[in-house]
Amino acid sequence: MGEKRDGDKIELTFPARTDYIGVARLMVSGVANRLGFSYEDIEDIKLAVAEACTNAVRHAYQEEHIGQVLIQCLVRQDCLEIIVADQGSSFDLEGMKAKLGPIDKHRDIADLTEGGLGLYLIHSLMDKVEISENQGVVVAMTKYVVRDGEAKGVDEITSNRNQ
Amino acid sequence: MNITMQTIAIQNGTKLLVAGEVDAHTAPQLSDQLVPLVQRPANQSVVVDLAEVSYLDSTGLGVFVGALKLSQQTGCRLSIQNVTPRIERLFRITGLIDIIPVTPRAESVAGQQDQASLQKRFDVVSADPKEEP
Numbered sequence: 001m002g003e004k005r006d007g008d009k010i011e012l013t014f015p016a017r018t019d020y021i022g023v024a025r026l027m028v029s030g031v032a033n034r035l036g037f038s039y040e041d042i043e044d045i046k047l048a049v050a051e052a053c054t055n056a057v058r059h060a061y062q063e064e065h066i067g068q069v070l071i072q073c074l075v076r077q078d079c080l081e082i083i084v085a086d087q088g089s090s091f092d093l094e095g096m097k098a099k100l101g102p103i104d105k106h107r108d109i110a111d112l113t114e115g116g117l118g119l120y121l122i123h124s125l126m127d128k129v130e131i132s133e134n135q136g137v138v139v140a141m142t143k144y145v146v147r148d149g150e151a152k153g154v155d156e157i158t159s160n161r162n163q
Numbered sequence: 164m165n166i167t168m169q170t171i172a173i174q175n176g177t178k179l180l181v182a183g184e185v186d187a188h189t190a191p192q193l194s195d196q197l198v199p200l201v202q203r204p205a206n207q208s209v210v211v212d213l214a215e216v217s218y219l220d221s222t223g224l225g226v227f228v229g230a231l232k233l234s235q236q237t238g239c240r241l242s243i244q245n246v247t248p249r250i251e252r253l254f255r256i257t258g259l260i261d262i263i264p265v266t267p268r269a270e271s272v273a274g275q276q277d278q279a280s281l282q283k284r285f286d287v288v289s290a291d292p293k294e295e296p
Contacts, residue, residue, distance in 0.1 A: 018186070018188035025186075043249055047218075047253075051220060102258035117224055117257055120257065121221055
């Protein structure tokens with residue numbers, strides 16, 4: 001008797017300050033847990049959302065004005081779609097994309113930068129990631145619900161658990 | 164959502180014990196503790212112990228990259244120990260494991276602590292009475 005969840009939307013808006021990123025992690029881990037994601041997947045989702053929030057807070061609002069960061073979780077039949085959006089304007093998206101990637105041990109350590117690691121982790125941990133820039137940056141990411149090695153619908157899993 | 168840190172003297176150096184969550188909010192505190200340690204001339208070795216760290220993201224990894232750069236200027240040896248499988252995975256995905264020595268947490272201890280933190284997590288997020296056995 002799983003309730004129909006497809007299309008459910010859960011949102012959080014918070015001031016672009018680092019001390020709220022932990023609250024964002026709690027919010028998405030609560031939603032993901034509700035949908036039957038595994039412990040590992042919940043940790044992946046938490047980390048990806050925190051990375052997107054960190055980018056929003058760090059790069060989007062470098063001036064005095066503290067903007068807002070929006071997190072929107074959209075429940076789908078077989079996946080969770082999460083959007084992290086800000087209204088900043090000083091984000092060097094192309095520059096970040098160019099730096100995106102793991103650390104190359106053959107490069108000189110003095111040349112290493114931490115920039116790009118966060119976006120690289122988002123791409124590594126989520127199933128689908130789209131980053132766009134319009135009025136601010138929007139990171140849209142998707143994680144599929146997997147159980148016993150295959151993707152199943154969110155409603156189906158919920159009903160299995162409640163039997 | 165905070166971190167606490169403690170330093171203890173070890174042979175030829177210092178060990179930094181970290182507990183809590185390392186994210187964009189707390190990473191500057193980690194940096195403030197770690198950077199002076201790798202710059203201290205008496206320290207030939209600095210060991211960061213992450214046994215009690217339940218969460219760490221790219222901001223924490225960035226602190227280690229910064230400290231590693233400084234340690235190579237001063238000749239200090241930086242290493243990280245007692246990482247959870249979860250955090251070890253991040254070092255592996257990002258390739259950092261190839262440039263900083265990382266030692267995983269002992270199996271038995273990790274199992275118990277993961278169980279405890281898992282329990283805590285579900286105490287927080289699972290308020291639905293339907294799911295109680």
